[in-house]
Amino acid sequence: MCLRNLLRRRLRTSLCILGVSVATVFIVAVGATTTSYVTTIRGMNMFFTGDLVVVAEGAMVVQAFPVMGGNLPVSVVERINHFEGVKRVVPMLVRFGYHVEAVIQLAPSNVSIGMPPGNWSVLVGHTPLHTGGNWPSADSDKKEVVVGPSLAKQYDFAVGSEVTIEGTNLTIVGILDSRSALLSRSIVLPLELARALYYPDPMVSWIGNMAVVELEEGETETEVAREIEADVLGVEALTTEERNEIVEPLLQDIETWNLGLSSVLYLLSMILVTMVAMMNVSERRRDFATLDAIGAPKGSIFRIVITETMLIGLLGALGGIVLGSLAAILIASVYTNVPLSMFLFDLFSIVSPLFMVQILASTVFVSCIAGVMPAVAASKRNIQEVLRAEY
Amino acid sequence: MIVKTKDLTRTYRLGASIITAVNGVSLEIEGATFASIVGSSGSGKTTLLNLIGLNDQPTSGKILFKDRDTSLLTDRERRRIRLRSIGFVFQNFNLLPTLTAQENVELPLALAKTPPKLQTEKAINLLEAVGLNERLKHRPKELSSGEMQRVAVARALANDPSLILADEPTGELDSETGHEVMELLLDLCREHKTTIVVATHDEGVAKAADVKYSIRDGLIKRETG
Numbered sequence: 001m002c003l004r005n006l007l008r009r010r011l012r013t014s015l016c017i018l019g020v021s022v023a024t025v026f027i028v029a030v031g032a033t034t035t036s037y038v039t040t041i042r043g044m045n046m047f048f049t050g051d052l053v054v055v056a057e058g059a060m061v062v063q064a065f066p067v068m069g070g071n072l073p074v075s076v077v078e079r080i081n082h083f084e085g086v087k088r089v090v091p092m093l094v095r096f097g098y099h100v101e102a103v104i105q106l107a108p109s110n111v112s113i114g115m116p117p118g119n120w121s122v123l124v125g126h127t128p129l130h131t132g133g134n135w136p137s138a139d140s141d142k143k144e145v146v147v148g149p150s151l152a153k154q155y156d157f158a159v160g161s162e163v164t165i166e167g168t169n170l171t172i173v174g175i176l177d178s179r180s181a182l183l184s185r186s187i188v189l190p191l192e193l194a195r196a197l198y199y200p201d202p203m204v205s206w207i208g209n210m211a212v213v214e215l216e217e218g219e220t221e222t223e224v225a226r227e228i229e230a231d232v233l234g235v236e237a238l239t240t241e242e243r244n245e246i247v248e249p250l251l252q253d254i255e256t257w258n259l260g261l262s263s264v265l266y267l268l269s270m271i272l273v274t275m276v277a278m279m280n281v282s283e284r285r286r287d288f289a290t291l292d293a294i295g296a297p298k299g300s301i302f303r304i305v306i307t308e309t310m311l312i313g314l315l316g317a318l319g320g321i322v323l324g325s326l327a328a329i330l331i332a333s334v335y336t337n338v339p340l341s342m343f344l345f346d347l348f349s350i351v352s353p354l355f356m357v358q359i360l361a362s363t364v365f366v367s368c369i370a371g372v373m374p375a376v377a378a379s380k381r382n383i384q385e386v387l388r389a390e391y
Numbered sequence: 392m393i394v395k396t397k398d399l400t401r402t403y404r405l406g407a408s409i410i411t412a413v414n415g416v417s418l419e420i421e422g423a424t425f426a427s428i429v430g431s432s433g434s435g436k437t438t439l440l441n442l443i444g445l446n447d448q449p450t451s452g453k454i455l456f457k458d459r460d461t462s463l464l465t466d467r468e469r470r471r472i473r474l475r476s477i478g479f480v481f482q483n484f485n486l487l488p489t490l491t492a493q494e495n496v497e498l499p500l501a502l503a504k505t506p507p508k509l510q511t512e513k514a515i516n517l518l519e520a521v522g523l524n525e526r527l528k529h530r531p532k533e534l535s536s537g538e539m540q541r542v543a544v545a546r547a548l549a550n551d552p553s554l555i556l557a558d559e560p561t562g563e564l565d566s567e568t569g570h571e572v573m574e575l576l577l578d579l580c581r582e583h584k585t586t587i588v589v590a591t592h593d594e595g596v597a598k599a600a601d602v603k604y605s606i607r608d609g610l611i612k613r614e615t616g
Contacts, residue, residue, distance in 0.1 A: 295474025
């Protein structure tokens with residue numbers, strides 16, 4: 001009955017559903033994009049917890065990784081290695097964005113990470129390799145690398161395939177079995193090989209652009225960091241807390257803006273649904289008066305109006321979620337340069353089912369709220385006045 | 392006694408002036424009778440029917456429905472009486488346009504929580520009784536005025552009410568169709584032993600009534616003979 005009531009004014013109902021859908025598209029697309037971005041950035045901070053990250057002063061660091069500027073000389077790493085309380089220093093050369101088969105990748109979609117062989121666990125923890133793979137040989141002349149699963153899938157890499165970086169052909173000897181956004185888009189290679197690729201000039205004394213400092217048991221990050229910064233000029237030693245502090249305000253701002261945008265869109269949807277429902281109620285006052293006259297419980301008239309607005313919200317939300325999800329993977333595809341087809345088969349990694357359910361529930365809830373005023377208006381209508389006006 | 396009113400008065404405020412639509416009306420309507428209330432437009436017929444049908448509250452006076460003082464009833468109880476004990480036939484039919492003829496008749500049954508199977512059975516029987524067995528799935532806009540009023544009559548009888556209130560039931564119909572609808576309404580009410588009160592300005596309809604009242608400027612008078 002409610003659906004038929006809505007279909008009485010097909011154009012109006014369709015436009016209203018379209019309005020709710022458009023709002024939902026934005027909520028889903030922006031929400032999913034920011035959520036996956038924030039999750040990726042937060043995920044990056046899962047690395048090196050409890051360790052110090054040393055970078056050149058002025059380098060731009062996003063969570064644990066330098067994304068721009070600053071290199072570390074070999075001497076700095078050697079010096080830090082001799083600090084009291086330092087267990088191990090692992091230098092790394094991290095590059096965001098690189099060329100794969102002439103396709104330019106945009107940061108932070110792809111990362112190449114050079115690190116000393118044998119220290120892989122500092123970066124990847126307990127992440128295994130897919131069956132049949134090995135870690136790169138310490139002999140950098142062999143030019144061996146391991147790649148993340150997303151890269152392997154996109155470029156159809158397997159063990160034995162070749163990848164070209166900076167004009168050099170490298171052999172893939174292993175594929176990481178990881179769901180980490182960073183690792184799945186990474187090429188991990190021996191530090192010497194990375195240095196040869198990115199610092200080909202033999203006169204350059206850079207060892208990398210960051211160093212992970214593991215501490216002895218009982219040592220506090222803050223104290224060792226203070227000592228390093230005091231004794232070694234031109235470096236910053238970032239504790240886990242400091243690394244969080246760098247990006248957390250930015251991430252919170254992103255989330256606040258996302259929430260604000262969603263709230264405004266929900267409000268606009270609510271106003272739209274309320275207006276349409278008020279028009280419907282006003283036009284159907286005789287129907288409601290008739291229902292009242294034949295003894296329909298007051299709640300049933302209320303329920304009819306709420307059900308109608310709920311249906312608008314439901315249909316709008318379903319349309320919006322489908323289109324919004326497509327928009328979200330399109331944005332992800334453009335942003336990361338990963339083909340759309342790859343995301344289509346992995347849609348739920350960008351727009352999670354829980355997020356979809358949340359949006360559906362929120363939109364339906366907002367539509368129900370939007371129906372309250374018209375529903376009250378319909379059920380409080382003076383039946384006697386209305387019926388008399390019709391005679 | 393189905394309905395009894397005592398000094399029933401209903402006034403309205405219209406801008407600065409107060410209109411007395413019903414003025415000290417006292418009447419008694421017995422069970423299984425056909426009563427007519429005759430009056431010209433604006434005489435207070437509709438207001439009186441709305442009061443008797445518990446759609447409106449009197450400014451003063453009392454309405455007794457089956458010896459119960461309706462002024463003491465809650466809104467919920469009044470609705471319950473309207474649903475189960477009173478049937479309404481309106482001049483403009485007031486069928487719900489999105490529902491089929493059958494669904495319109497099923498509506499009061501559904502509201503009264505009649506089992507779905509029984510709803511369908513009863514609606515079909517009533518529509519057959521009003522001669523619309525071929526029009527069950529038609530919506531109001533696909534029906535003629537006479538057919539719509541027949542559906543309205545079937546709907547009014549759905550919950551086996553003890554009282555039917557019909558406000559100008561032939562007002563929108565041509566004389567022949569109007570006559571047919573009135574005959575049908577009276578036949579069905581006799582068959583179901585239902586009391587019927589018809590407000591009309593049609594003397595022809597009024598003549599057929601067992602009890603006849605005339606109303607003018609809110610004042611009612613029982614006609615004799």
